[in-house]
Amino acid sequence: MVLTNEFITQKLTEKFGEAIINIEEPYGLLTFEVPKEMNLKVMQFLYDDPDLQFRFLTDLCGVHYPDQTGRELGVVYHLHNMPENVRVRMKVFTSIQQPDVFTATKLYESANWQERETYDFYGINFVGHPNLKRILNVDEMDYFPMRKEYPLEDQTRIDKDDEMFGRGGSI
Amino acid sequence: MSELIQQEQQHVKLPEGSIGKQTTTLNLGPTHPATHGVFQNILEVDGERIVSAEQTVGYIHRAFEKIAERRPLYQITPLTDRLNYCSAPINNMGWHLTCEKLLGVKTPKRVDYLRVIIMELSRISDHLICNSIVGVDTGAFTGFLYVMQYRELIYEIYEEICGSRLTTNIGRIGGFERDFTNTAFEKIERFLKEYPVVLKEFETLFQRNRIFMERTMGTGGISAERALNYGFTGPNLRAAGVDYDVRVTAPYSSYEDFEFEIPVGTTGDNYDRWLVRNQEMWQSLRIIEQAYRKVQEFKGEEATVYHADVPEYYLPKKEDVYTKMEALIWHFKIIMGEIDMPKGEVYHAVEGGNGEVGYYLISDGGRAPFRLHFRRPCFIYYQAYSELTKGAMLSDAIITLSSLNLIAGEMDA
Numbered sequence: 096m097v098l099t100n101e102f103i104t105q106k107l108t109e110k111f112g113e114a115i116i117n118i119e120e121p122y123g124l125l126t127f128e129v130p131k132e133m134n135l136k137v138m139q140f141l142y143d144d145p146d147l148q149f150r151f152l153t154d155l156c157g158v159h160y161p162d163q164t165g166r167e168l169g170v171v172y173h174l175h176n177m178p179e180n181v182r183v184r185m186k187v188f189t190s191i192q193q194p195d196v197f198t199a200t201k202l203y204e205s206a207n208w209q210e211r212e213t214y215d216f217y218g219i220n221f222v223g224h225p226n227l228k229r230i231l232n233v234d235e236m237d238y239f240p241m242r243k244e245y246p247l248e249d250q251t252r253i254d255k256d257d258e259m260f261g262r263g264g265s266i
Numbered sequence: 267m268s269e270l271i272q273q274e275q276q277h278v279k280l281p282e283g284s285i286g287k288q289t290t291t292l293n294l295g296p297t298h299p300a301t302h303g304v305f306q307n308i309l310e311v312d313g314e315r316i317v318s319a320e321q322t323v324g325y326i327h328r329a330f331e332k333i334a335e336r337r338p339l340y341q342i343t344p345l346t347d348r349l350n351y352c353s354a355p356i357n358n359m360g361w362h363l364t365c366e367k368l369l370g371v372k373t374p375k376r377v378d379y380l381r382v383i384i385m386e387l388s389r390i391s392d393h394l395i396c397n398s399i400v401g402v403d404t405g406a407f408t409g410f411l412y413v414m415q416y417r418e419l420i421y422e423i424y425e426e427i428c429g430s431r432l433t434t435n436i437g438r439i440g441g442f443e444r445d446f447t448n449t450a451f452e453k454i455e456r457f458l459k460e461y462p463v464v465l466k467e468f469e470t471l472f473q474r475n476r477i478f479m480e481r482t483m484g485t486g487g488i489s490a491e492r493a494l495n496y497g498f499t500g501p502n503l504r505a506a507g508v509d510y511d512v513r514v515t516a517p518y519s520s521y522e523d524f525e526f527e528i529p530v531g532t533t534g535d536n537y538d539r540w541l542v543r544n545q546e547m548w549q550s551l552r553i554i555e556q557a558y559r560k561v562q563e564f565k566g567e568e569a570t571v572y573h574a575d576v577p578e579y580y581l582p583k584k585e586d587v588y589t590k591m592e593a594l595i596w597h598f599k600i601i602m603g604e605i606d607m608p609k610g611e612v613y614h615a616v617e618g619g620n621g622e623v624g625y626y627l628i629s630d631g632g633r634a635p636f637r638l639h640f641r642r643p644c645f646i647y648y649q650a651y652s653e654l655t656k657g658a659m660l661s662d663a664i665i666t667l668s669s670l671n672l673i674a675g676e677m678d679a
Contacts, residue, residue: 122367122612151494154613154624156639171626173613173641177494177508180515184613205497208649216331231324231678240332247336 098146098179100125106147110140117186126184134170134187135197141174141183142202149174149183152199155209157217159191161243167191168219172199189219198224216241289317292660296325300664302399303674307651307667314660319652323645327678334638338603339365339439339579342638347433349642350676353392353619354434355384355424360616363518364625365439365579368612373574376564377441378520380572382557383454384427384436385519385616386550390461391420392619393501393543393550396671400540401472403668404481409471416464419457426450440580441573451558458555465547473544479537486654486666487535496653497646500621502670505542506534512617523560524553536662536669543671578605603633620644620671644676 103125107115115137117128129137141149154173161167166188175182189196198221199206210221211230218239221227229236238245294300294307301307304325310317330345337345346357359381366373373381394417398410421431426449428436437443472478488496493506503510511528513521529545531538564571573580577596586593599605609631615624624641647670654670655663 121610124613126611152497153615153622154626154639154641156626158628158637173624173626177510182613203497204492204495204649205646208645212645231327240329247332
């Protein structure tokens with residue numbers, strides 16, 4: 096049996112009904128969104144179902160959409176069924192006020208550091224994570240730098256007086 | 267004397283789970299020569315046995331993902347160099363391929379084959395470093411120094427093509443910045459002629475060497491199941507017995523045109539990892555030979571093609587910029603980063619030196635990516651280090667560290 100995108104979509108909607116939303120196929124990769132409280136259920140189903148068997152977590156990362164009120168922060172999972180060589184992309188969205196998402200570490204060990212990284216940069220609180228602390232940034236940091244409200248420094252700004260970095264006070 | 271030591275030791279608070287035993291906390295890194303990179307391991311050792319290991323990473327974190335959110339596509343290529351700097355060209359090509367996928371650019375066959383040559387050369391240089399470093403850590407420095415000459419030759423080939431050696435910034439969206447010169451082809455030919463002899467010698471130095479085998483066999487092993495759960499890819503996963511290779515499962519850059527095998531191991535230990543990398547170098551040589559032949563077969567007009575026709579992203583010829591209006595406009599627009607990307611999101615992966623190097627790019631139709639995420643294989647599989655070294659000897663843990671081929675730049679992005 097060939098594991099096509101239609102088949103996966105059909106399987107998912109059979110099991111979860113209306114909960115699977117925003118089904119798209121950008122560049123051939125099946126992408127769908129699930130409510131954040133269902134992310135573990137859907138992942139477990141994708142993992143266990145004998146026809147699906149998505150048992151490899153390729154990638155996990157966060158995204159910040161400041162304009163989507165109530166669902167600003169997203170977590171994107173790339174799952175892979177290696178024997179059939181099919182990938183899917185699963186997204187969950189959460190509000191920035193209460194960014195709680197269930198952790199995937201129970202299913203995949205590889206989610207551990209990737210979730211820590213996502214927490215580090217976006218402040219997404221992975222509920223149930225064994226060791227949720229900053230990983231790449233310093234522990235003392237009190238903000239989440241990849242959020243869109245922290246723009247990169249404007250190259251033309253002149254208020255910084257720093258001789259060492261070529262922004263001499265002479266401007 | 268020993269009573270005195272015992273008295274002193276009573277002040278030390280014992281870690282949980284240690285049954286009346288004295289363990290020592292040992293800092294391995296961040297600037298220890300044996301870590302081959304800037305990352306720290308806090309080891310809890312009982313004598314010479316490791317009780318637990320806790321890794322700290324992030325010492326050279328440079329916020330590439332954030333920086334990329336303000337840069338046009340072509341300016342992100344130099345950032346990818348600095349991920350896995352032992353095989354920078356693979357990262358560069360992976361990034362170009364991601365952009366091409368987003369933009370829907372189809373590259374000519376000659377470009378694909380030239381890219382394959384470069385990617386396989388850098389795979390060899392990556393594996394070469396890793397395998398010879400494993401040698402150094404087991405006490406054999408000769409091999410390392412010997413093969414450096416051939417890494418140097420590979421770097422000379424890069425230099426001939428793009429002008430730089432380590433952080434290459436090689437290629438452009440759509441192809442290469444210039445055609446390969448005759449000197450480049452001569453050097454590739456020389457490499458193909460000389461390197462197999464050297465690799466064979468290097469192999470005989472280690473493969474059946476009793477000291478090497480006893481140091482590496484049975485240490486740092488992992489089962490296929492655990493390796494998959496930990497997100498291993500690349501040689502480290504293949505050493506555990508899973509024949510997953512992106513070049514085969516999702517061929518890019520015309521890899522489907524080549525004949526090669528995927529070596530796999532069984533136990534996933536340090537020795538198997540070494541063997542897999544070694545075999546992969548032979549396979550890479552095979553691929554380069556085929557690609558080189560295929561490139562030589564192009565005749566006439568086709569033999570001069572080195573880039574696709576993408577005026578929006580590929581810089582026009584300099585003489586055209588000076589003489590033609592259209593070329594001047596494109597040049598200006600590209601340099602100033604004034605070209606809007608199509609909307610969309612794309613994930614593209616290539617087989618890097620350490621595994622699946624993936625680029626997840628979300629574009630909102632602006633001039634820079636809305637979000638760019640690098641899937642860095644090192645970062646993902648380094649998590650397994652504490653499991654790999656639990657109960658192992660300290661000296662074995664060092665070999666495990668180098669045979670995993672951890673590259674700090676890739677880990678920290």
